[in-house]
Amino acid sequence: FYVIGSYGRPRHADVPDEAKSNAKAAATRHVFRIKIDPSTVSLDTGKIGTVLKDDDGGRLAHLMSAPSTPLTPFYDKPLDANGLTIEGVAVQDGVLYAGLRGPVLDDGNAIIVSAPINALFDGAEGQFTPDPVMLGKDNLGNPRGIRDLVAFDDSFLIIAGPVQDPDEDRGIKPLSAESEYIPL
Numbered sequence: 001f002y003v004i005g006s007y008g009r010p011r012h013a014d015v016p017d018e019a020k021s022n023a024k025a026a027a028t029r030h031v032f033r034i035k036i037d038p039s040t041v042s043l044d045t046g047k048i049g050t051v052l053k054d055d056d057g058g059r060l061a062h063l064m065s066a067p068s069t070p071l072t073p074f075y076d077k078p079l080d081a082n083g084l085t086i087e088g089v090a091v092q093d094g095v096l097y098a099g100l101r102g103p104v105l106d107d108g109n110a111i112i113v114s115a116p117i118n119a120l121f122d123g124a125e126g127q128f129t130p131d132p133v134m135l136g137k138d139n140l141g142n143p144r145g146i147r148d149l150v151a152f153d154d155s156f157l158i159i160a161g162p163v164q165d166p167d168e169d170r171g172i173k174p175l176s177a178e179s180e181y182i183p184l
Contacts, residue, residue, distance in 0.1 A: 001034040004098060007061060008085035009078040025076065029061035031089075031096065033121055056120040060098070063115060063128035070130055071111070074103040080164060088149030090156060096120060097156065099146030102163040108143045110135050110160070135160040 005028030010021050033054040040049030064084065065075045077083030079102050088099030100111040109132035119126025135144035135158070144160035 001036075002089055002091050002096060003032040003034065004060075004086055004089040005030050006085050006087070007064070008102075009076060009083055029058055031056040031060050031120055033117075054121050059120050060096075060113075060115055060128075064113060064130075066128075069128070070105075071103070071113070082163060085145075087145075087147050088158070090149045090151040091117065092151040092154075092156075094118065097149060097151075099149035099158065101145040101147060101161075104143040104145050104163050105132065107132075108134060108137070110143075110145045112146065112149065112156075133158075138162050 007025075007029050009025050033056075035052040035054075036048055037050040037052075041047070042049070063069070064071050066072070071084055074082060074084045079085045082103045084103060085101045086098045087101040090097045090099075094117050095114050096117055097112055097114045100113065104110055111130050112133055113128065113130045115128045116124065116126035118124040119128075133146075135146070137143055138161065140162070142162040142164070145163040146158055147161045148159040150157045
């Protein structure tokens, strides 16, 4: 199992104290790998005996915040300022993919970042890649970011939605019965 933090800043003035805000942001900037030994799971009780946990040690955060990436202007900014925030993670063929709710770039593209698992956890060399994906606009005219990402066969299923939550009186209408297929 892979668990990822949001990498984002607290929003809506959730944390007015700057030191607390910095600490909360730093705490979310990790990827965890959790391995469960199936032979240690009790079929009677469901209890798990052996769990191995790894922390990427902030390697993905370091890659995304490097000065040479297109994500640099958005890193460490709150979501309501189009800041970098992760909402989906999937692993496929030894590569971790993170779907970003924000930023949505000026051209309307959302971003999926990828990095080899062994570069994150095992110290191997590996290339971090930010890939744009056009998800269109919602019925209010707002560009969509990624709200969840799931590996499916040799592609991904993406749940997309606006970067900013709409006002309560302006809800987003569901799509028609036909779903959208957007090749990556």
